[in-house]
Amino acid sequence: MRYPAWIRQHLAALRALLVLTVVLGVVYPLAVFAVAQIPGLKHRADGSTVSLHGRTAGSAIIGQSFTDKDGDPLKQYFQSRPSNAGDGYDPTATAASxxxxxxxxxxxxxxxxxxxxxxxxxxxxxxxxxxxxxxxxxxxxxxxxxxxxxxxxxxxxxxxxxxxxxxxxxxxxxxxxxxxxxxxxxxxxxxxxxxxxxxxxxxxxxxxxxxxxxxxxxxxxxxxxxxxxxxxxxASGSGLDPHISPAYAALQVNRVAKARGITPGQVKRLVEDNTDGRDLGFMGEPRVNVLKLNIALDRKYPARG
Structure with missing residues (x-):
């Protein structure tokens, strides 16, 4: 039985819809999810989260502020670079000025x-x-x-x-x-x-x-x-840069050490431990991950109350 042309066109469209829904709406997302679970990729796929005392403190690839309720810097923490993303480090409003x-x-x-x-x-x-x-x-x-x-x-x-x-x-x-x-x-x-x-x-x-x-x-x-x-x-182009330069980190060492009642040398060692070198040895510049550094400080030298 031969259907009219308009019915054949609608049936073809329906078949295409069903096939594309299965391939792009089910198979492809599951494949991407499966690849993301491969060791070495899972942490990045989950947002590169960093925990402290069993609670998620943030993401290692998204910067954040270390300020009090009035926006003033907390002296016991290393400060991030400025951000123009929303009110500062807002992942939903990533932007430059x-x-x-x-x-x-x-x-x-x-x-x-x-x-x-x-x-x-x-x-x-x-x-x-x-x-x-x-x-x-x-x-x-x-x-x-x-x-x-x-x-x-x-x-x-x-x-x-x-x-x-x-x-x-x-x-x-x-x-x-x-x-x-x-x-x-x-x-x-x-x-x-x-x-x-x-x-x-x-x-x-x-x-x-x-x-x-x-x-x-x-x-x-x-x-x-x-x-x-x-x-x-x-500020960085994204407004979400999680890193600062070793020079900016070095500038903050004495303040952080004084606020935590430890020596500058102790703080410098943690800065060195949380400094990443150039990618592949020649791309970019050395950089310090602020969140990881501050978490390392809280773990090893908790701030005095």
């Missing part, structure tokens, strides 16, 4: 809202100011200088708007007015430099347009190689 090296001018907050104890949702820090603020905070926490090129002592981007006649090379050799773009009047008392080419430097005023000025970053006298490493002040 998408800010580039030319993002150096802040969108200043309304001082009236600040005076009222409110947050200005329209305000935004530039990438430069984020780096400067983080560097200052890390420096204060670790007891070292947080100074960085192109940063003010107060922890914002050292950037001026220079007004005056521009020459053919784009410079302003004889400024008529100079404004510190990232330092707001009413928020800071004085600009990071008093004068620029003999012209007094003004603090920026909320709502004033400085677009006609020449934007000039000021390098300052901070060392070319800051005491605070780059990974301590910049």
């Amino acid at each position: 998408n800010l580039g090296p030319e993002d150096i001018v802040d969108t200043l907050p309304d001082p009236k809202l600040l005076a009222a104890g409110k947050e200005d949702e329209n305000a935004a820090q530039s990438l430069l100011t984020q780096v400067c603020e983080r560097s200052k905070d890390v420096g204060d926490l670790e007891g070292v200088s947080g100074a960085r090129p192109f940063c003010t002592p107060g922890g914002v981007g050292a950037v001026l708007a220079v007004f005056g006649h521009r020459t053919t090379d784009g410079t302003v050799p004889h400024p008529t007015r100079v404004v510190s773009l990232n330092e707001e009047q009413g928020v800071v008392k004085a600009p990071f430099v008093a004068t620029y080419k003999g012209v007094p430097v003004e603090l920026a005023r909320y709502g004033e347009d400085y677009a006609k000025g020449l934007v000039v970053p000021i390098k300052g006298d901070a060392p070319a190689k800051p005491a605070v490493p780059a990974d301590a002040v910049t």
Whole structure:
């Protein structure tokens, strides 16, 4: 019996649906699951979880914060690098800031809202100011200088708007007015430099347009190689990086040792034990897994209550 064409088409579609459902909805997932149970792969397939005292403390491949309820660093733990994933290390919102090296001018907050104890949702820090603020905070926490090129002592981007006649090379050799773009009047008392080419430097005023000025970053006298490493002040592309550099780990050793009542040498040995070398001996850089290191600390040298 020959069915009409439209019935044959529907039957063919139904057969294709059933076959693809079995192959892709049953056979393929089971095959992938079976492969994931192979020794050497099972731990990764299960999320590379790390346990402490019988409880899952996190994943070795997903970073996390080690802060208190107010967001302040817990001094007995090594700190991870910054994260722009959600509110920080949110696996459901993995992301970078998408800010580039030319993002150096802040969108200043309304001082009236600040005076009222409110947050200005329209305000935004530039990438430069984020780096400067983080560097200052890390420096204060670790007891070292947080100074960085192109940063003010107060922890914002050292950037001026220079007004005056521009020459053919784009410079302003004889400024008529100079404004510190990232330092707001009413928020800071004085600009990071008093004068620029003999012209007094003004603090920026909320709502004033400085677009006609020449934007000039000021390098300052901070060392070319800051005491605070780059990974301590910049987030990773995913926002979930579980590692820090050996240099950033070394910076934190004394603080952690003091908080736990042990010697820096004891902490350094655990750092070395949790430092991974270059992949295959030549790819990437040595790195320290922060979660594994902190768990090793809790196991061997529990923090004092």
